[in-house]
Amino acid sequence: MLLRWLFLLAWVVLPGCGGTTRVVRLDTGRGAPSVHVPRSEQAAEPVALDEDEVKEAVARLARTLHPSQRPQEAARRLFEVAPRSGSYLFDVRSRRITPLGSGEHLASELPQAEVELTRAYLRWCERTGRQGDCLGLLKEGPSVTGDARFTLALALAKGAVMNELWEAVKDMAHPEALMQAALWTAATYALLWTVPEPATKGVAAVLTAALIIYVGVDTFWGLIQGFRQLMAECDRAVTFDELREAGERFGKVMGRNAARAFVMLATAAIGSTGATLGTTVRGLPGAAQAAVRAEAQAGLVYTAVGQVETVAIAADGFTFALAPGAVAMSSHGSTGAATGTQPAAFRAWKSMSGFKKAMGPAGPGKQWHHIVEQTPSNVQRFGPEAIHNTENVIAIDEQIHEQISAFYSSRQDVAGGRVVREWLREQSYEQQRAFGLRIMRRFGAIQ
Secondary structure (H helix, E strand, O other): OHHHHHHHHHHHHOOOOOOOOOEEEOOOOOOOEEEEEEOHHHHOOOOOOOOHHHHHHHHHHHHOOOOOOOOOHHHHHHOOOOOOOOOOEEEEOOOOOEEOOOOOOOOHHOOOHHHHHHHHHHHHHOOOOOOOOOOOOOOOOOOOOOOOHHHHHHHHHOOHHHHHHHHOOOOOHHHHHHHHHHHHHHHHHHOOOOOOEEEEEEEEHHHHHHHHHHOHHHHHHHHHHHHHHHHHHHHHHHOHHHHHHHHHHHHHOHHHHHHHHHHHHHHHOOOOOHHHHHHHHHHHHOHHHHHHHHHHHHHHHHHHHHHHEEEEEEEEEEEEEOOHHHHHHHHHHOOHHHOOOOOOOOEEEHHHHHHHHHHHOOOEEEEEOOOOOOOHHHHHHOOOOHHEEEOEEEEEEEHHHHHHHHHOEEEEHHOOOOOOHHOOOOOOHHHHHHHHHHHHHOOOOOO
């Protein structure tokens, strides 16, 4: 068993050594999918996530959530999956499934090993300072069984990150419910990859695309193998210690940075649709780096992540199926920044002077225009590469550019009577971008 995990660890940490390059196929619905090979110089550098920034982002997300009292059921609805356990007692060894009706308890019929595992779990909750069923593993059954085993192991695998999550939500109303919602969302998503011929759709597909961009194609491929191995070990585990050991082994494979990305994006997915999650991820920590990496890793513009409809696994990588609207914009949009797609490779710079040096003049009668403004506060909040890039800076008519600039410097009702520029800088990246595109259409810069 240890040899298998060492082999998997080498596969995840050293993806370039085996000679196999995973690819991403973009299926636009028009002819054969295009094949994208991740650029090697980008493959080994995942988006770096700062602990404090992630905790702040999770806290911000949590304030908008209304977690269900039945987090496992809510996660199944979110990802449109049938229950493997929960309202059933599932005996892995006999493959026997026993339905539990409302209010029914079969404690007297539970195997002693399950009773002991459940008691050990409750003692662990007490040791961590959270009383009772701290992870919500017993909301749909009297014992830790089926998917609850996998979820417990996953929580143990990400122990340090789960502590960070708790720090982010502990001062809010119902922090335990928020923790449980995030954990069950992450676990249920991971379970999608443990079935034969796995594929994700809807919000799960957008989550997949974002994760691949954050951690890289090869690392995500390795995580899928890790999910499957963890599931196999959880099904065989009898004691709490065996589950903990399996979880800790997987935690070493996953790594803290990938775990942070996983938990953060799973939290963002709670209660979302594919489109709303695609909008939310663009305001998360690391989004500027993700925007740079999206084209390199997935051949996709980051603002189009929300229009990924399905992600399927293949022998040599993944296939992204894009929404028809995304296809039309990709094929026919004349301005990548305005449509959320791009006619050429995405590029970003650390300064506007670097952008101009590379891109040259805007053209006769035109000026370069930032959709999200290049104010000092924006550069500090979002990073220079999120501001000075081929998706955010476009050439528009010089007179229109002057009109838009004058509008931003004026007091308007839309800004509550404040100067538009001062009001706008307090908004999120996505809100500023949406406003900027709306104003460009209003003044005729784009259609």
